[in-house]
Amino acid sequence: MSSEEPLQNPPSEENPEKKLSKKELAKLERQRKRQEAAAAASAAAGVSGVTLETEDPLAANYGDVPLNDLQSKEISGKKWTEVKDLTNELKDQDVVSPQMVKFATSLSRESIVDIEGVISVPTQPITGASQQVEIQVRKLYCVNKAVPALPINIEDAARSDLEIEKALQAGEQLVRVNQDTRLNFRVLDMRTPANQAIFRIQCQVENIFRQFLLSEGFVGIHTPKLIAGSSEGGSAVFRFDYKGTPACLAQSPQLHKQMSICGDFGRVFEVGPVFRAEDSFTHRHLCEFTGLDVEMEIKEHYSEYLRKTLRLTFEEGVQMLKEAGVEIDPLGDLNTESERKLGQLVLEKYGTEFYILHRYPLAVRPFYTMPCHDNPKYSNSFDVFIRLFIITVYVTDSWVLLERYGAPPHGGFGVGLERVVMLFCALNNIRKTSLFPRDPQRITP
Template identity: 30%
Template structure:
């Protein structure tokens, strides 16, 4: 049957076809990127996950039936080509392939819903509607290769530092943090919600004696945002550790981010070059600024901010302009932080909470947690929440909960920093915002 692999098997990816292989036979497989038929000679660019290779078919060297097959190519069709490598200064990688055998594995329908060569530019909604085509572009696939490396490094970092990977439920009976912005669902005869954070489960794990845990998983927030940095489904990198405080966990986070940047530079240099993005490796710990200092900085830049307020977008920009790069924002007001955040002993109006910022983008929130049952119940009630709704969570605090701290990092926002893109939808294969539920 036409289109089956049968005995065809790839011998090389495009980046492995180099001048050193001149005179040798190879089999490459990929998508038809460009076709130029000049009559006596046909040039075809074939694309795979690593790049482009030129197929050169002169009528004097190539059998007529091969030329006929090439003329039946359509852009973005999937083909397999066997041929001989020869030097060519004008071709990608300095080589071209003279075809000897060709198999059309799947012809693409025409016209295409968008142009992967970007000769005709498409808006992001058009691109997301045909994401499978959008991802064939080198700059877009580079984003996800870098994101993959980031996850690889993060997991290695956690394993190397004694963390155990866990998976917590995404179907929950009540608010994981007691807030709003939840997606309700029907769960048989009950109402349930999509989890907005693994926070309470991470803390329960501290009572289990497992000591250090991490999770990389989906979170859901029913926020009606239309911004370049919010999504309703995102991936969070969460960590929690016993017998540590906010200072300790800021060091862990700092070290993890630094290792990610080192590894992306080392293993994704081609992708960074395609994106024209430089990613400097930090040469010292991230600076820290207290919330009090941040309020003064913001007001000094002409943006009004009162103590006790969360940072507005204008305030984030003003602070980011002064601080630049990565920095920790510490000692947040207790009243605007969740009930499980530990207040400062010296001044309970402030807390052991921190955010990791990059310029004006919040990447992470973390804190020393409350581990004392009575204080936890008190803080739940102070926020007009019902402790009974947190029964299974609170139970873990009655039977030996150690001091602990943790944080969560927005993986998609971190990818924005690593790739230099300014729209979070670029960093997610199939983003979910208030307008988009397909593909």
């Protein structure tokens, strides 16, 4: 007799003295629990006129699937397709019970489900969905159920600022999910179409950077991030005790890139984390970001490979600002507003948002930057600007290593991947291009 069958001789008033065996008692207990579970599911589903107390011949076609069962079973060879990838081309490629409908309606949003069904194209256009196809569900299994009340609604998080503003103008109030809330629940925020696009673009920017340099004979390297002294000479550094020795997190791979050139690699690059103990809580600064760094030997001059890009000296940039009524210290650095203003002037005069400003004052550059041969007050260094903001810094010529180990003349640059993507996508905050951003006020999630 199976565990699903009722008892053949249950106790009754006619034979009250008959005792049940342990096996029969256990069987009754299982039946009672199944009935209670069915009643609870029926109440939660709320579909009128249907109860779960009766046996469902289609019970095998739906239900919860324990994750360990799912990951432990043998490979079935089935073809899996994401719901978002369904198209008309899948039409007709290989009936539900009321209980199955109840189960489906009890599932919370963002739950992970496996569905088997037939793709069909409805006669009427579908509104409120991303594809013009439907699934005629045959089987439905819940792999992982989300909590009923999510901290943010994906539909709200997916709205653009433009969509919200248009709704306001039309007298409609839409929910706006602020930046901190998005970052606090980043896992949900990442599911929006915009974030999916941003980080896929970021992946391709890194891939193109890497593939181009490899095609030009560069060697990828990995430098240490725990170092004994600051690598940029500034104070914005995370310091800690390293087994009794003062140490810090690397602000850049600069010195180790130069050591690699000294070691006859010729051309090197690195994609890796960079740490800055920034106190600046701005839209373009992070305490940790992904650096795209390059270093290479120089044969004659650090601009020998440049042919088309607009190049301006720092002195020329200062002069343009001065003519526009902005006073700048000729031997100082540019602040954010000066950079923005200079970018506007360059766009008006030269018709480009991409340009290079070089020969910065030596006093505002790191210790390893080489002075210009014709004026030691200025340096062989540059910044690259795109859409009004700086994305790369420093060309160097390491006289420190040249004096000691016979290193060839060399130079390089470093650029933040997040900042490149932010400017490329015309976004207003660098935190939107960092998967889990770290700034002066955020260390989680």
